[in-house]
Amino acid sequence: MAAKEKVIGGHPGIYATFPRKGGAAPTATHYCPGCGHGILHKLIGEAMAELEIQDRCVVISPVGCAVFAYYYLDCGHVQAAHGRAPAIATGISRAEDDAIVMAYQGDGDLASIGLNETIQAANRGEKLAVFFINNTVYGMTGGQMAPTTLIGEVTATTPAGRDPRDMGYPMHICEILDTLKAPVFIERVSLSDIEHIRKARRAVKKALQIQKDKLGYSFVEFLSPCPTILRMDAQGIAKFINEQMEKEFPLKKFRDRSAEVQPIIRAESDYSKESLDRVFGCTEMQCIEMEKDREFAPKGIKIAGFGGQGVLSMGLALAQAAFGCGRFVSWYPDYGPEQRGGTSNCSVIVSGEPIGSPVVDHPDVLVAFNRPSLEKFAPSVKKGGMIIYESLAGQFEAPEGVKVISVPATQIATDKGAHQAANTAMFGALMQAGNLGLPREAYGNAFRVTFAKKPKLIPKNLDILEAGAQAVKLLEMASKK
């Protein structure tokens, strides 16, 4: 009968009855007699009520016996995967600046499977109160060894007692977190008896006060009784905590920086279209409609060279030139490991119709900035196609049916006082000889977009572009003679 059950309902911050739990005892908890969870629930409920923050509170329930914290605590609730509560807390806290988030975690959850999340959230100084229940054992799962199991302690997986030679030593989480800069408050308390619980109550309230004030990360470790799994009676478990656990895990306020830190306030998200258009630069963009044109012969261009020679940016400039004319266009970088290995290449397709694969395997035009690229891609050039290459790559015999043009691009750019702009000279050569079906002015126009952030560079590049074109023109005239 309900009347005979131990009643904690009616307590501040705790639901009066527990309908989420169901069953025949609507005001009794599911916790074992003597369990620390019931005590800590009361302390949290009290602190929430006293600080008048229940509307703002979200408790993240762990995997373990306290997964059902949402039966009892009168606030918002979310249940977490084992170890992930601090990450979930981060998501809630970043999304809702006024939310007061609590991660309620046991020793396996917090110190084993979720140790990374624990440390990283602390190190970011998330606005989060972590309540760490250390009872030296996995409770709900069946009494296995926890990271905090004492040396020699018998558990389901240390039947001969924890041997540090095989299983390491108990982990001291407060001490680990105390090495970090960001946390505001760290304290270890005990739930063993009335005297200790009074101190624990103050720590809980402090941790939540820090959250109410938006000051940052607070962490409280509770040495907590699990008499059922540890097979002890009420006196035995209190003695175990006071004498054995405390020896390993000394009770201590490790830090309290709440008086010296500033609140962390995050602004509300701006959803307006005006702001988005501004940050993406839409106001400066043109609207270019692509029109189908079956008469326009599609062209595939491969541009290749060393990293730093402007291979990819030349490809983008070409794509921009074609886009500016309303052509269908794609640009695709070879982003493979070569990107890190010093060579790079990209494919550009210009077409009058929607483009299939953006990868150019057999280019109409190959632009090669160095010898390795020339040798690698020259055999793939289409019959009737063209290779434009940097003269510094040396003499090169044309593959059958392929036109070859050697351009002193680096020399041209250097003569104009901008040796790094060899790709612009090459772009001019492509404009002159590439036969891509794009109007001449499209090439120069592309710079207005590609150099939008450095408009001062445009005149110089236009000059080099023309010089590159002129060089090819002279070569062509010479060959005709």
Add this chain to the structure above:
Amino acid sequence: MASQLVAGNSAVIVGAMYAGCDCFFGYPITPASEILHEASKFFPKVDRKFVQAESEEAAINMVYGAATAGHRVLAASSGPGMSLKQEGITYIAGAELPCVIVDICRAGPGLGNIGPEQSDYNQACKGGGHGCYNNIVLAPASVQEMCDFTMKAFELAFKYRNPAIVLADGVLGHMVEPLKFPETALEHKIDTTWAVAGKAETRGNLVTSIALNFDEMEQHNYKLQEKYRRIKENEAAWDGYKLDDAKVVLVSYGISSRIARSAVDAARKMGIKAGLFRPITLFPFPEKEIRRLADKGCKFISVEMSNGQMREDIRLYSGCQPVELVCRYGGNLIQLDDIVKKIKEVA
């Protein structure tokens, strides 16, 4: 209207932000990292929230947190990272939370390499984590669709309170094409009937995927299955190219579908009546349309960069018709000539 040349990975962030997404949590991985970079650049400019997480698991759990608070939240990753995220995704599906995850698929298994593949099909479309659940899966095939489908994914995720995956690959992520920017921007409001956001209106709410009672858990599963049935009924989307008189139907999605489209044109020039069926949603798979084509006597070729993961669905929904496969692995794209050769064999 504004348009600009944009990379696929950048277009994802454009779509997300105009769709009212205000939280991004990610971890670096090639070939998806540019999504993370773009989020770090653009989200803070309009006071939206960005965190580089400590791990893929942490990132997806931050997503779980922001989704719990009712916000529109985005994550992006690639194969190995998606594998790590599966724990979070099954919790999100179980708790019926909306979110969008972009998978820029790379070659596997294991570390594989960073080249494109479509081998995450099963992981995305068949659940991927433990338990009986499904993600909504959209498959873009252009930079424009990387943006548009990310927006659509948010719409569907919130309509059904379900995770939605935009399944792309390394080519789509890195290629640059013209993008028309969205003409509207959504101002997201949280739904206080289910969100847990630290507000008075949400104080009584609970987000969870646990039900210890077997019957209760069974009822929850029935409810989820009924939701997936509604999604199948209402949301299947596809695109056809020269299907009307097609005898040989290429079924292909994403980057492969563009090559398949070129193959259709090449086959038509040879006088073969080929067509392309491109699923836009991979879950739900456009099963009725596949059945209709099968009933017309069409012959199917699945064109995909995987070992026929999608082919199994075509087989199933065509009523166990034979389905040929043209595939490549390891980062290699399917070659036009290989598709044309197979079309000639089948025709």
